[in-house]
Amino acid sequence: MMGDPGFFTLSECARLLRGRESSSVELTTALLERIARLDGELNAFLLVTADTALAAARQADAEIARGNYRGAMHGVPYAAKDIFDVAGLPTTCHSKILEGNIVSANAAVITRLNEAGAVLIGKTSLHEFATGGPSLDLPWPPARNPWNREVHPGGSSSGSGAALAAGLVPLALGTDTGGSIRHPATACGVVGIKPTYNAVSLQGVFPLSFSLDHAGPLTRTVADNAIALAHLIEPEVASRMNCGVGDTPFADIGDGLAGMTVGVLDEFYSGADVDPEIAACIDAAVKCIASLGAVVKPLRVSPMSAYNTCGRVLLQAESHAVHADWLRARHADYGERGRRRLMAGALISSTDYVKAQQARAYLARELAYAMRGCDVVVTASSLVFPARIADAAEVERTYDKAARMPFNVSGTPALSLPIGFSKAGLPIGLQIAGHAWGEAQVYRAALALEGALGLIDKHPPGF
């Protein structure tokens, strides 16, 4: 095996394993060593499953040696946010409420990855129940950002983003209810997609908000993300998504931006709340998209606040419904931030909830209508840089300053791609969003821009 496997991409791992230039045991052992050496300062993992990972790696190696290569995930190590059930392991959702909650069955996506021969190496940290974080009053500490250990790595899939940026895994699973895959992808400088609603099964995933929850992959490259998503989606939606199998499951994603029409939701990142460095970086990326041959045009929809308010009402009401009994009986067992956010749903009236569902149908149609004639749209992901974890007031102030919720409301795919860095060395992300089931077009645009920007090999100092 050549080089440090910490930053091997999923595609490189697959090539090495398929060609038997490396074994799954070698890759898994090397990543376990990195986790043991580096995660003490990151807290990306709540649980490392070294023994079962090595057993699965040995099985993968034996199968590949017998000629039974199952595909691009076979023998590849990955991590899952500790909100996905894995039989025999605890699902804690990073909360005292579920401490010691050993589950008996796998989440559907864990089963799918098991069938593909992937190797689960551990479960990653998150905001409490995917909503209350980063918090210092939980049984386990919050994940840290590899680019600056003092600042938030984004969330709620915090550990998944941090583990990828630090070269601890080539793939991690996350969930996204209001941006929880794309936020850590942005803050940690990796690639994360929230696919079309219901494209990836949520069976065995602890719910936050049933009508806004999505599951999806975080990786370090766009090509890896496409491979991972192809292994996660429900079989019946693959044809709808024009998704096949193998190393390039989405046909034509390498065709470049020439011939594509890209809408720009510039009003989402033009207000006073937006950090000027982020706005400038996005403007430069849009110019790059145009220089690569795409037709770029501005789009106008309702103000982002209409999408965010609609999403907030739905999220609060639905998440309170999940937690109502525990909040009555055990509210002191939640962390402060999670407890407050979940209790707030008790204040939503049924009238407001129904109105928000009405608004959602309208806003989803409005966005689809605005996107007619466009292959994808681009906009900001985070409007500000992540706060220092120790600064509770700043965390609170910046918590919702993002343009991610509109695509949870619409249920349409949205990906965060690294497009640059601040003067202080923090990553900046761009959102690329598509039509329902339009993941192939999202990946096509993202792959072309990723290639032009050449940031794939930029890693956090010290990792």
Next chain:
Amino acid sequence: MSAGPDPTPEQDFHARLATAGLTGLSASDLAWLRAAYDKGRGYQLPPGCPPTTQPAPVFVPIAREE
């Protein structure tokens, strides 16, 4: 049956917490929640959204228009 006067926001806030069984909260939790209540009270439909738009209790993404 007469409906009686509308509750004040303060009464409504505490009534909603009581209905949800949320008692014994700290003063700081109550202050945070009251701010959230004041921010979120009376959700308004976005401009242009007709009040009879079909709600979407189980959301199905809209297929791409060709």
